[in-house]
Amino acid sequence: MGTEQIRRWESGALAHAVSDPFGQGPLPWLRGSENYFDDTGHVVPWYADPALGHGSTDGGTRTADDVHRQIKGFISTGAAAPGEAIDFHVTVDPPQQFSVDIYRIGHYGGDGAAQITTSPRLAGIVQPAPLTADRTVSCHHWWQSWRLQIPTYWSIGAYVAVLTTMNGYRSHIPFTVRDDQPADLLLVLPDITWQAYNLYPEDGRTGASLYHAWDEQGCLLGEEDAAVTVSFDRPYAGAGLPLHVGHAYDFIRWAERYGYDLAYADTRDLHAGRVDPARYRGLVFPGHDEYWSVPMRRTVESARDGGTSLVFLSANTMYWQVSLSPSPSGVPDRLLTCRKRRGPGKPALWREIDRPEQQLLGIQYAGRVPDPHPLVVRNAEHWLWEATGAGEGDELDGLVAGEADRYFPRTALPEHESRILLAHSPYLDSEGVKRHQETSVYRAPSGAIVFASGTFAWSPALDRPGHVDPRIQRATANLLDRICKRD
Structure with missing residues (x-):
């Protein structure tokens, strides 16, 4: 070597x-x-x-x-x-x-x-x-x-x-x-x-x-x-901070700056039943959150059905199904297993076991975005875009990046009182094929609002130098203020 x-x-x-x-x-x-x-x-x-x-x-x-x-x-x-x-x-x-x-x-x-x-x-x-x-x-x-x-x-x-x-x-x-x-x-x-x-x-x-x-x-x-x-019983590679950790930190800096009342938990808390969604008006998933266990999904669906809103600020959410098990010494939830497509047994993709992620998110993973593209505003009269200055068809530069979600017409939607797509953004995939990204919001029968940004670039637009977009900042504030019922 x-x-x-x-x-x-x-x-x-x-x-x-x-x-x-x-x-x-x-x-x-x-x-x-x-x-x-x-x-x-x-x-x-x-x-x-x-x-x-x-x-x-x-x-x-x-x-x-x-x-x-x-x-x-x-x-x-x-x-x-x-x-x-x-x-x-x-x-x-x-x-x-x-x-x-x-x-x-x-x-x-x-x-x-x-x-x-x-x-x-x-x-x-x-x-x-x-x-x-x-x-x-x-x-x-x-x-x-x-x-x-x-x-x-x-x-x-x-x-x-x-x-x-x-x-x-x-x-x-x-x-x-x-x-x-x-x-x-x-x-x-x-x-x-x-x-x-x-x-x-x-x-x-x-x-x-x-x-x-x-x-x-x-x-x-x-x-x-x-x-x-x-x-989990090992350091993180390199400098010791996880891949994509910055997405969560971008949201935290912005939300604390503007005084939102935040509690904190890890996804393993969701998995282990340590989160009671009824204590919160909304659950916020600020970064790339691709791996979900059955108890995680059950808790979050129960939260929505009980009236707790859900905010997904990234893309490729809840793609793989995983299980957690104890360490050799018996400490719970220290080993993470995902068979993906290898070996016998059921597939590990949620959508391949007839539980597509769109049934929770309203949209689902479409693919990678090799180069950043604009996010194209749709339905600009909606309350999310209010006072952002964004008009119908406006292009928010660089806001479709990393990975993207979209609505799949042949996949069932969640039950909803209302539903709307707030962006429809063309981009080229790694083969040069034209695809599109979408941003979604729906209101569940419980009254819960479920928002999915459909792009990796949303959280960085809140507070990352060189990536801040005031229109995304205001749209996110409109969303959280409505969830928190601020005047």
Whole structure:
């Protein structure tokens, strides 16, 4: 294996490039595409500025990687509540002291995050190599490095732990602080989909996701050779932040800036029955949320039927059906399984088991969008477009990107009191075939509003530098204000 081949994995930079989004430099804003490997197995930079992924050049902090494992870690729980504890499992090579800075994502005057606390200096050790079995990679045998006792006065929200070694290497661990208090809106962070894409360790040897794995020569293999089961007991690849995490952070910064009353949960909370939808006026799914279990769908359909509105701000939602199972030590919901189209048994696509996602969303996944295209406004007199300045047929530049949904006429719609399509946007797929994207809203018999943006680019248009669109900001406010029944 030549040096050239290894170098593309050294920082994890081109697949998961992050310098330091919390102080030392700007957050490297994502491109719209999920295609971070090309057909030859070479990593394609999907951050707008690939140089941002290579860490500091002035002697400051540098991004850890999955080859040298300068510092990598994970937490042994999902979301936790104030008063509970989170256990960190961290490996440091070479062994040395490290610290953990805890940040909360929010608007914070435009900074995007605020530092909440810092750990004492901690002793770092080289943890054992990850265990692998049938492409499933797990670090459940790593020793505990630190326990964070969450004070009862901490705000609920999306948090990031920033791990830094004494010699300046840095990695990240995202986590959620949740509670059961009623709120206008429950923000659901897609941790199940984040894990499905996690290729840790991205080292050219042992890492595997539900999409990729490596062969003995260090070449990247495709979906047919990828993992069937992946573990939450491992770090995220590269810099330690999941693919597409920025979509959720874009929404959070915008929503907190404008004072929306938010609660927080992970998709595993939905799965495990820890979410009571009756406590909220609406459930918001801010980012790419592709992998859903049966209990997740059951809970969300029950929410809609009980009058709780649903807001889907991405595309390709609820595409694959998955199951969750305990870790080897018996901790619930630490293993994620999706057979996709391999082996015996029923298909894993919701639409192939006669439960197409359109029956919940109102539209469903149509395909990838290789290059950004305009979102073309339809039915501009609708209340969603009110006071946005968007007129019939107006083109919102770059707002159809990454992946797109549309209405499938031969697929049954959900029961509805009213329904309307608010965009109809032509684009070219990877074969140059003309296709179209659509944005949908319907009102269920319960009175619940169900909105689906049908594009990856909606959340970034709320608060991502270079992508902000005031018309999308106002349309989203119109939607949430109606759900929250604001005057």
